[in-house]
Amino acid sequence: MRKVKYIIASILSSLQSVTMKNISLSLNVLYRSTVFMLIAIGFALIYNSISPKGIKLITPYRQVVVGDNIYKIPIFQPRKLMQKSFIETKVHAPDEIDLKSAYRHYTEGITLFIDTRTHEKYRLGHIPRAISIPMETFDYAAPILTNTPKDQKIITYCDGEVCSQSIDMAVYLDELGFSDVYFFVGGWLQWQENGFPLTEGDRP
Amino acid sequence: MKKMTIYSALAVAVRIILGFLFIYASLDKILDPPKFAEVIYNYRILPVELINICAVAVPWIEVLIGVTLLLGIWVGSSALLLSGITAVFIILIISAIVRGLNIECGCFSLDAEGSLVSWKRVIEDVFILAGGIYLLVCHRDSET
Numbered sequence: 571m572r573k574v575k576y577i578i579a580s581i582l583s584s585l586q587s588v589t590m591k592n593i594s595l596s597l598n599v600l601y602r603s604t605v606f607m608l609i610a611i612g613f614a615l616i617y618n619s620i621s622p623k624g625i626k627l628i629t630p631y632r633q634v635v636v637g638d639n640i641y642k643i644p645i646f647q648p649r650k651l652m653q654k655s656f657i658e659t660k661v662h663a664p665d666e667i668d669l670k671s672a673y674r675h676y677t678e679g680i681t682l683f684i685d686t687r688t689h690e691k692y693r694l695g696h697i698p699r700a701i702s703i704p705m706e707t708f709d710y711a712a713p714i715l716t717n718t719p720k721d722q723k724i725i726t727y728c729d730g731e732v733c734s735q736s737i738d739m740a741v742y743l744d745e746l747g748f749s750d751v752y753f754f755v756g757g758w759l760q761w762q763e764n765g766f767p768l769t770e771g772d773r774p
Numbered sequence: 775m776k777k778m779t780i781y782s783a784l785a786v787a788v789r790i791i792l793g794f795l796f797i798y799a800s801l802d803k804i805l806d807p808p809k810f811a812e813v814i815y816n817y818r819i820l821p822v823e824l825i826n827i828c829a830v831a832v833p834w835i836e837v838l839i840g841v842t843l844l845l846g847i848w849v850g851s852s853a854l855l856l857s858g859i860t861a862v863f864i865i866l867i868i869s870a871i872v873r874g875l876n877i878e879c880g881c882f883s884l885d886a887e888g889s890l891v892s893w894k895r896v897i898e899d900v901f902i903l904a905g906g907i908y909l910l911v912c913h914r915d916s917e918t
Contacts, residue, residue, distance in 0.1 A: 629826040
């Protein structure tokens with residue numbers, strides 16, 4: 571915390587020295603900054619409208635209601651790949667589960683854990699028996715999913731509370747007709763911090 | 775014609791280095807807006823709806839700052855925007871570190887692993903901010 575305070579103080583003092591030392595920014599500079607911003611935004615909008623990777627200006631998102639919580643899950647895809655606007659689509663919600671129940675399901679050994687992080691992260695460490703399906707390359711027709719019975723209990727996870735891939739995946743699975751899907755909110759970080767079993771490498 | 779002093783030579787050097795830096799920093803973001811939007815989302819600061827518009831606009835502000843610095847046009851205004859935008863980046867990175875977010879910085883490139891938020895990134899940005907303020911002081915009244 572001290573470090574933070576120190577850095578903030580030094581930034582503030584350097585900013586102050588600019589304004590205090592009898593330096594007044596000429597109006598010309600301020601005026602041109604505004605024009606400058608408008609030009610940049612103009613370029614940005616034009617480029618965005620012609621680029622094949624252009625995105626919708628207002629972020630589309632899915633709204634997922636879990637108990638009392640409402641999650642807004644943004645969809646980051648080029649405009650052209652989005653067949654329909656997902657804005658405000660309410661999806662039947664898979665439930666979230668905590669560390670304790672995730673561990674209980676793990677020890678029972680019946681539940682299928684899905685690691686939604688990248689392959690690299692999976693390789694460095696994951697929950698034993700969890701399979702790797704990175705959200706980035708999610709494929710609705712993946713054999714592992716088509717071969718899994720629809721009533722299989724599934725728990726998805728990603729890095730931890732700040733990631734959303736586990737919720738995304740749970741929502742997709744729910745849409746595919748899986749009826750017993752949960753996401754583990756604490757994710758890999760919480761699992762690791764509590765010293766629960768882990769394994770490394772490409773295999774579950 | 776004024777004689778070129780060591781100070782003005784320094785200002786030219788700072789201008790060109792920052793110019794290249796900002797153009798370099800904007801390239802990945804312009805080429806892959808969805809990826810950059812996701813990086814912004816991970817900071818968990820902006821409302822979801824506003825993420826895309828920022829992901830579209832910010833790289834172009836950076837590129838224009840870079841180009842004007844390199845060409846020496848509107849340097850004062852460019853330096854003002856550079857300082858402002860860098861100050862915002864510094865605050866965002868510090869807030870991510872303080873909240874314990876282990877996320878991609880999105881500072882220069884959008885490669886996943888090598889560029890996570892860290893104090894090193896903050897220090898880099900403080901140097902950039904110092905350069906911006908220096909240019910602003912040098913060019914505060916200038917017509918060019």
